[in-house]
Amino acid sequence: MPTKRSPAPAVNPEAAGPPPGTDHAALRLWLRLLACHNLMEEQLRTRMRESFGTSLARFDLMAQLYRYPEGLRMREVSRLLMVTGGNVTGLADRLVAEGLVERCDDPLDRRAWRLCLTPRGRSQFATMAAQHEQWVISLLAPLGERNLTELVELLGRLKNQLGAP
Amino acid sequence: MPTKRSPAPAVNPEAAGPPPGTDHAALRLWLRLLACHNLMEEQLRTRMRESFGTSLARFDLMAQLYRYPEGLRMREVSRLLMVTGGNVTGLADRLVAEGLVERCDDPLDRRAWRLCLTPRGRSQFATMAAQHEQWVISLLAPLGERNLTELVELLGRLKNQLGAP
Numbered sequence A, B: 001m002p003t004k005r006s007p008a009p010a011v012n013p014e015a016a017g018p019p020p021g022t023d024h025a026a027l028r029l030w031l032r033l034l035a036c037h038n039l040m041e042e043q044l045r046t047r048m049r050e051s052f053g054t055s056l057a058r059f060d061l062m063a064q065l066y067r068y069p070e071g072l073r074m075r076e077v078s079r080l081l082m083v084t085g086g087n088v089t090g091l092a093d094r095l096v097a098e099g100l101v102e103r104c105d106d107p108l109d110r111r112a113w114r115l116c117l118t119p120r121g122r123s124q125f126a127t128m129a130a131q132h133e134q135w136v137i138s139l140l141a142p143l144g145e146r147n148l149t150e151l152v153e154l155l156g157r158l159k160n161q162l163g164a165p
Helices: A025-052 A056-067 A074-081 A085-097 A119-143 A145-161 B025-052 B056-067 B074-081 B085-097 B119-143 B145-161
Strands: A101-106 A109-117 B101-105 B113-117
Touching (some): A056 A074, B074 B085, B113 B119
Antiparallel strands (some): A101 A109, B101 B113
């Protein structure tokens, strides 16, 4: 009978030890980048839920609408968030029901509409975004100015190589 | 009337320029880490779809089952993948229908069952995983051994600081 074993959380892809073939520095880098990303996201997800009762998906949707005050079409939102239309529709419907998002006229197409934040939505998002920034700083700043700067520089090279637009 | 403006893809969170308050290196680092993560994931997502007609979610689910040959309960899979039970159920149902995953007995609980890869599922996953590794190497290796090693080292410090288990 196999022993009972608790699966290592996927939040830290390195926890299970390196899979076969991970002697290559590129593979180690990808697993470590994934681990850092997932640990940060998990921290931010938990804080967002505990402080504002909101999900990261919802926060991200509001962030996109905040960036585009003239509104976004549904399929633009889907593309920006890289989720299926169904998910965005459900999220948007709930935000509309809560009075944080509204459907507004599309100035380029009289038959269409866009999603926009309501004034209350803008105000609520601004509060959450300021707090989110403080969380990011409190999580990363202890690394020290020198490490932070080096990481920003090295990840900049990586980003360029990956063909960032 | 606002000018027509194409939203910058969320795949590169820095594309829109720094949001207000991003003078702090910690914020720059988080945006850049997100950008690198998203660019890599987008590349891997596209290749996985084009080469194997499969999604990353499906690949990740198979990866977890591959790591646990004795099988995983549904809620363990959900926790590992950090998605809702509903999503995992749908993914798993499709994999079962395709003969890549099967429901097997739970050795610890006669009334329960676990998800396991079928031999064909294991074989198919092994092929995809080997290709996935080669993609990661081809995307990251051009950065050069020295940059790769420095990044692995610095991200290791970050990971420890973020309290990796």
